[in-house]
Structures are given as C-alpha cells and as structure tokens.
Amino acid sequence: AQRVTQPEKLLSVFKGAPVELKCNYSYSGSPELFWYVQYSRQRLQLLLRHISRESIKGFTADLNKGETSFHLKKPFAQEEDSAMYYCASLEGGSNYQLIWGAGTKLIIKP
C-alpha cells in the first residue's frame, strides 16, 4: 500500500530563514503529489500540485523520483506561513483516493 511520510510533527524557524518541510512517498509508479495547508481557524486548502509546477505564496516543491521525495520549500519564511501542512499522494485507479501524511505544524518565530 502507498504511504506518505512527513517525518517532522513540528518545525519551528525564525522569520526570514529558509523553510523545508519534508515529504517522502512510497508509490512505485508516477505519483500525483500535493501539498495542502490549514491556517488557524481556516479550512484545509490546496497549496500546490507537483503536476502544475507552480509557486504559491513563495513555496515550491520538486518531485525527486530517485529519493521518492516531494519536499516543500520557501527561501524566506514569513509569520503568516505558520500553519499545518499536509503532503498527499494520489492513488491511481478509479477512486482517486488521496493518501495523506500525518502533517507538519510550522511555526514561524518573529
């Protein structure tokens, strides 16, 4: 079965410092990968998809098939980036079920 691993439950960095949220997946095929974010008291929302290769709110994520990773990065953290971040992998087949990591809470210290 597919698995998505986010090794850090909590990550705390200073404002202006680089941020890297780690995500590893176990799918052996060509995965569809996503990062979701949940700000305090807001709904869970899509941050970015690897297939679109976009940068959202300064965040980027590169798929590394050799390392089976999809780490989320931002060069300069801002206080408003404090949130819960989830990595997810789309399972192929007819049900399009996302497999979720356990989430990483990111705290940006002023």
Next chain:
Amino acid sequence: DVKVTQSSRYLVKRTGEKVFLECVQDMDHENMFWYRQDPGLGLRLIYFSYDVKMKEKGDIPEGYSVSREKKERFSLILESASTNQTSMYLCASSLTDNYGYTFGSGTRLTVV
C-alpha cells in the same frame, strides 16, 4: 464562493445519540469524502463515495455509516455516539481527475 458546506461548525452530543453530519457541494463533483482529523494522527478516511448511492469504506469506518442519495449531498452518521468519536470531521469533494480536493470548514463534534 463557498463550494463545500458542512451544516454545523460545532456540535455537542450525548453518548448513545444518533448523530448526523451533513455535507453539501455545489461543484458537481463525483467524489465525496469524510475524514476525521485528530492531533498527531493527521487525516483518517472514514468513508468515501464516487457516485450517487455508492459508498466505500475508508480506514476507520467502524461506528459510522454514510448516505449519498443525491450527488451534491454526503451525510455521515454516527449510529450511537461514543466519547472516542469526539473529533474534527472534514468533508471533501473532488472531480475524477487530479485537481485535488476541496474541503469544507469542518465540524467539531464533542461527545459527552
């Protein structure tokens, strides 16, 4: 602009009560999902549905059932609420493609 609506933001129920959580989406999505979100455990899938009247068990279906009589509505039912079902419940919907999920704002259920 709200696309996935969960009927209640906060709910307090007594042990043994039958509880209904409602979710409605207006995007004509085929797939709908119910998750519970607990600290340290992330999102755990309870049930999902990929078509009207179709349902599939997720990872933790015990103690829950679902109903999807219309495409836009997906209901989660706690047959006999217990204190270990105190949690945040999230509903989501998606098209059958890889655009990802749209989530509701969640229902925080407390069972006392």
